[in-house]
Amino acid sequence: MDPPHPADHGAAAPGTPADDANAAIWRSDEMVEHWVAGVDDRARGRAPQWRLMAELLPFATHDTFTFLDLGAGTGAAARVLLDFFPASRAVLADFSERMIDEGTRALAPYEGRFEFVTFDMAGGDWPPDLPAPFDAVVTSQSVHHVADERKRTLFAEILDRLAPGGWYLNFDPVATDDPLVEAAWRRVNDRRDPAAAAHRAHRTPEEAARWENHVRHLAPLDRQVGDLRAAGFEAVDVYWKQLDYVIYGGRRPAGR
Ligand SMILES: C[S@@+](CC[C@H](N)C(=O)[O-])C[C@H]1O[C@@H](n2cnc3c(N)ncnc32)[C@H](O)[C@@H]1O
Structure with a gap:
């Protein structure tokens, strides 16, 4: 997907039009077909980050655990973890039945090791x-x-569902409040994809809606890392970063 640019960071409460638009987009045939068509390319591009997430988890290769x-x-992403840890089990959650159907098909070779909710x-x-707590x-x-308010409560709810010592890792795009940083991100992305600028200027209505949905709740990295600490995580760090894409995370304290 295109690189982010300055976003509207306004927080929408659950059930707001912004949430409704996000749900409608991810439940639509048009979005799911678009997403599925790009799955293999995206998986190739993101494999190193998903592998790093696997490497960050403190399990031995053949440990049995559920994420x-x-x-x-x-x-x-789950497939990379399931491959990296062959005795692991995945619970995959999504709100789009269409995405869940596609995921169930894609994960058929892992039958018995996953469930969608x-x-x-x-x-x-x-x-x-x-089946919480999760490892x-x-x-x-x-x-x-x-929305940002929801990111904060979501992090706390994730902590509650982790076993003591369990890790949470998030690979996501972030925003910046600094226009110079934003311009630097865009400069690099445009050098790497010379068609990007023209594409930005000539989006179809469907592409514009997807883009707006992509950037709506992008939030600065510092804020999200602060929210993770405030939720009670320890060992919080940005474990990987390139331009506007990051992996941050932390673990539930072992004694809690
Ligand atoms: C950009 S895709 C990423 C899918 C997958 N995690 C990956 O990295 O390939 C975003 C996914 O989040 C899901 N999603 C978006 N908003 C959601 C929400 N409020 N609740 C549950 N799932 C949501 C979408 O249905 C979609 O499957």
Whole structure:
């Protein structure tokens, strides 16, 4: 997807038009078909980051454990973890039945090692039968779809569902309040994709809607890392960063 640019950081409460638009987009045939068409290219590009997330988890290769992937989509990130830890099990949560259907198909070779659950990250109604606590929780490209207030409460709810010592890692795009930093990010992205500027200027209405949905709740990195600490995580760090894409995370204290 295109690189982010300055976003509207206004926080929308669950059930607001912004949340409704996000849900409508991710539940639409048009968006799901667009997403699925780019899955293989995206998986190639993001494989190093998903692998780093796996490497950051403190398990031995053949440990048996269960992780939760929130906003899992077609399970591309989860697949990398399932491959890296062959005795692991995944619970994948998403609010789009269409994405869950595609994910269930894509994960068929992992039958018996995964289950999908329906969950709206913008609300707080976690599925009652979730097999928590989890040994780890990951999010990939999904947290930026919820409002800032909700990011804060979501982080706290993730902590509550982690086993003591369990890690949470998030791979996501972020925003910046500094226009010079923003321009530097865009400069690099435009050098790497010479068609990007023309594409930005000539988006179809569907592309414009997807873009608006992508950037709506992008938030500065410092704020999100602060929210993670405030939620009670320890070992909080930005474990990887390139331009506007980051992996940050931390763990639930072992004694809690
Ligand atoms: C950009 S895709 C990322 C999918 C996958 N995690 C990956 O990295 O390939 C965003 C995913 O988050 C899901 N999503 C967006 N908002 C959500 C919400 N409020 N609750 C649950 N899932 C959400 C979408 O349905 C979609 O599957």
